[in-house]
Amino acid sequence: MTGWVRSLRDRKLCRECGFCQNVIVCPATDGCVGCLACYRGCPHQARRLTVDEDKREKITITVDGTPIQVHERITVKKALESIGITFGKYAGNGKIFSPCEVGGCYSCSVIVNGEAKRTCIIPIKEGIEIQTTLPEGSTPLRIIHGPEAHMVGGKATPWWLKGDHYVEVAIWAAGCCYTCPQCQNYHVTYDGRSKPLSPEEAAKLVTSCRRRYDVDRMAISGGEPTLNRKWLIQYFKELGRLNARAQTSIGHIGPTRPKTRS
Numbered sequence: 118m119t120g121w122v123r124s125l126r127d128r129k130l131c132r133e134c135g136f137c138q139n140v141i142v143c144p145a146t147d148g149c150v151g152c153l154a155c156y157r158g159c160p161h162q163a164r165r166l167t168v169d170e171d172k173r174e175k176i177t178i179t180v181d182g183t184p185i186q187v188h189e190r191i192t193v194k195k196a197l198e199s200i201g202i203t204f205g206k207y208a209g210n211g212k213i214f215s216p217c218e219v220g221g222c223y224s225c226s227v228i229v230n231g232e233a234k235r236t237c238i239i240p241i242k243e244g245i246e247i248q249t250t251l252p253e254g255s256t257p258l259r260i261i262h263g264p265e266a267h268m269v270g271g272k273a274t275p276w277w278l279k280g281d282h283y284v285e286v287a288i289w290a291a292g293c294c295y296t297c298p299q300c301q302n303y304h305v306t307y308d309g310r311s312k313p314l315s316p317e318e319a320a321k322l323v324t325s326c327r328r329r330y331d332v333d334r335m336a337i338s339g340g341e342p343t344l345n346r347k348w349l350i351q352y353f354k355e356l357g358r359l360n361a362r363a364q365t366s367i368g369h370i371g372p373t374r375p376k377t378r379s
């Protein structure tokens with residue numbers, strides 16, 4: 118489908134679960150801006166894309182100090198794409214990494230009017246000023262769920278680490294690049310609404326939960342936890358600093374896998 122598109126509810130498939138109001142961020146204040154977060158996230162695939170033929174006026178914004186004209190009622194991402202700035206769903210493709218496109222991972226953030234904002238879901242407005250590069254040393258953010266105590270052997274922990282460690286504490290990071298229709302963690306994967314945390318805030322929460330349950334393992338899953346690399350590296354560093362003797366695992370990555378299941 119080319120041109121502007123908008124997402125419409127398919128009333129035959131919609132179960133009125135409220136997911137698109139309560140979990141997904143809808144940035145529309147004056148009609149659909151075509152971010153398609155609801156289309157990507159609907160757990161019942163009850164959204165359809167249709168061509169948006171409504172007329173769009175041009176408005177002026179400033180990008181990296183240069184005034185430019187873009188169409189109104191689009192996302193910051195679409196506006197930047199219209200002037201040649203490239204976005205990549207996978208790491209290394211494009212100037213700005215934008216893997217989840219539902220507002221969960223914060224990887225696509227740029228500075229809008231002095232604040233870090235997610236390009237994939239923030240609508241463009243007349244007169245806004247955008248800097249496409251985040252300042253050195255800026256704090257990365259990410260939405261997470263948890264921490265919660267979690268039985269080892271679930272998806273966050275490799276089976277070969279069972280044994281004496283039966284419980285760990287885990288967090289689940291919002292945002293994923295895969296859009297699997299069978300995702301069992303929809304409420305995390307497509308969450309663009311919850312307040313994001315810095316790596317330090319998340320590490321502190323997880324550490325305190327680990328101590329409360331008196332366990333020595335901590336895990337992160339999702340969503341896809343590896344998307345926001347800067348956040349993840351700082352999170353692990355801080356977690357390591359706060360928990361010098363405990364262990365961490367991410368998804369299915371962990372210590373060397375044994376050759377045979379014992």
Ligand code: FES
Binds near residue numbers: 214215220226238
């Ligand atoms: S790509 Fe925008 S928040 Fe994940």
